[in-house]
Amino acid sequence: xxxxxxxxxxxxxxxxxxxxxxxxxxxxxxxxxxxxxxxxxxxxxxxxxxxxxxxxxxxxxxxxxxxxxxxxxxxxxxxxxxxxxxxxxxxxxxxxxxxxxxxxxxxxxxxxxxxxxxxxxxxxxxxxxxxxxxxxxxxxxxxxxxxxxxxxxxxxxxxxxxxxxxxxxxxxxxxxxxxxxxxxxxxxxxxxxxxxxxxxxxxxxxxxxxxxxxxxxxxxxxxxxxxxxxxxxxxxxxxxxxxxxxxxxx
Numbered sequence: 001x002x003x004x005x006x007x008x009x010x011x012x013x014x015x016x017x018x019x020x021x022x023x024x025x026x027x028x029x030x031x032x033x034x035x036x037x038x039x040x041x042x043x044x045x046x047x048x049x050x051x052x053x054x055x056x057x058x059x060x061x062x063x064x065x066x067x068x069x070x071x072x073x074x075x076x077x078x079x080x081x082x083x084x085x086x087x088x089x090x091x092x093x094x095x096x097x098x099x100x101x102x103x104x105x106x107x108x109x110x111x112x113x114x115x116x117x118x119x120x121x122x123x124x125x126x127x128x129x130x131x132x133x134x135x136x137x138x139x140x141x142x143x144x145x146x147x148x149x150x151x152x153x154x155x156x157x158x159x160x161x162x163x164x165x166x167x168x169x170x171x172x173x174x175x176x177x178x179x180x181x182x183x184x185x186x187x188x189x190x191x192x193x194x195x196x197x198x199x200x201x202x203x204x205x206x207x208x209x210x211x212x213x214x215x216x217x218x219x220x221x222x223x224x225x226x227x228x229x230x231x232x233x234x235x236x237x238x239x240x241x242x243x244x245x246x247x248x249x250x
Contacts, residue, residue: 003071005060006030009116011096013053015041021051023070024100025059028113032103035061035068047073054079054092054120077117081124090242091128094235095119095135101229102143112142118201126204133214134196136221141197145228147171149190154178162186165220167227183220188213 011032012024021040025033040051050057050073060072082092099116103109119135140146148171152159155177163172164179173179192213199205226232 002063003060004063005058006033007076008033008057008059009096009113009120010051010053010055010057012100013051019045022067023051025057026099026103026113026116027108028110029108031107031109032100032105033061033068034105035070036064037070040070049078050075052078052083053096054082056117056120077120079120079123082120085124086242088124088128090235090239091132092120092123093238094132094233095123097233097235098136098139098225101233102139102145109142112139115139115142115201122201122204130196133218133221134199136225137193137196138199140224145170147224149185149193152177161190163190165224167224170224183216183223185220186213186216189217189220192217 006025006027006029008025008027010023011026013021016022016036019039019041021037023035023037023040025035027033037047037051039045040047042048047070050059051070055075056077056079058074058076059070061068062071079092082088095116099112103112115135115138119131123131137146147165148169149163150159151157151171152163152174153166153169153171154173157174157176159172159174161172163174163185164182165171165185166173166179166182172185173182188210192209195207222233222236
């Protein structure tokens with residue numbers, strides 16, 4: 001059975017059988033890889049420490065007919081600061097789930113991999129909510145899902161804001177076209193999304209945004225992601241639970 005080695009980040013994991021795990025790795029060279037980690041749930045397994053969410057690894061895998069198998073791993077960075085903070089973990093789970101859902105199997109995306117490493121590093125240093133929001137818009141852009149904000153997706157005319165966000169058409173319609181029940185996209189929302197899209201993670205600048213614009217931007221994003229994926233993101237329940245605990249002061 002042919003074996004290969006790669007650098008990867010673990011973006012999803014679930015228990016399998018009595019002691020195994022099925023993991024989703026995101027590799028710089030190979031893109032998304034789904035693999036079995038046999039015995040990884042046994043405390044004394046050499047794979048136990050590495051098969052944790054967010055872990056940055058050098059990993060050796062054996063190619064299989066349906067799924068590859070993890071044979072060996074060496075931890076490059078555990079991102080313990082993400083794992084040990086509930087707020088960071090919640091938004092980190094969202095960040096990882098987006099990679100697992102939006103990136104196709106075995107399609108190398110080195111730009112996404114490099115950005116993912118930078119985002120996980122900065123997650124505990126800045127507001128995790130803002131980091132996750134910016135990451136989501138950037139990933140949509142890289143993977144070709146970024147909505148149309150400059151031209152009306154209905155009539156094709158140059159868009160003058162405010163526009164109205166159409167999930168089915170993947171962008172904004174103008175005020176002249178039918179926009180009943182569509183979410184409004186103001187200049188402030190568009191400028192905020194543009195700002196998020198161009199954040200340099202190695203040298204992020206400080207900026208402020210109103211609570212209203214932030215919540216409206218999040219709503220547009222989450223409804224659009226649900227439409228694109230045809231299902232809600234599981235990590236959103238985790239974020240809501242953690243937010244509720246933090247707001248209650250417990």
